[in-house]
Amino acid sequence: MTIIRNSKKPRGVVGVIAAVEGFGKTTTLGQLPGLYMLDVDDGSYGLDVPVISFDGTVSGMMALIHELKNDKAPADLKNIGIDTADMLAQMLTTDLCNRKHWSSMEDLDYGKCWGAFKPEWEKILDGLKN
Numbered sequence: 001m002t003i004i005r006n007s008k009k010p011r012g013v014v015g016v017i018a019a020v021e022g023f024g025k026t027t028t029l030g031q032l033p034g035l036y037m038l039d040v041d042d043g044s045y046g047l048d049v050p051v052i053s054f055d056g057t058v059s060g061m062m063a064l065i066h067e068l069k070n071d072k073a074p075a076d077l078k079n080i081g082i083d084t085a086d087m088l089a090q091m092l093t094t095d096l097c098n099r100k101h102w103s104s105m106e107d108l109d110y111g112k113c114w115g116a117f118k119p120e121w122e123k124i125l126d127g128l129k130n
Helices: 025-029 058-069 085-100 110-129
Strands: 035-039 079-083
Touching (some): 025 079, 058 110, 079 085, 085 110
Parallel strands (some): 035 079
């Protein structure tokens, strides 16, 4: 009998911490081993964690993901924390509005604007998960 295990690349766990401000979400996240923080909300101030910076654009985020996927990530990187996902989405929707010359995500029909953003957001989240 032949038994094959672990034939698939292990995937990370995606989790969300939700609580009121000051509850310790970022501090809790900061305890993960090998954490690198994508800190778009400046919430990791005072924590001893490396912070990944990017230019706030979708193309900048995709370039960052490309670097991480192509063995340019630090050797000790085991976890990526996003503080906070809502601020990241806001930053990226601002970039989309700038590229499309919209004043806001409500410029057109509400659903059409968010429909344009959804594939970009999904591509980013999938890239970070992998």
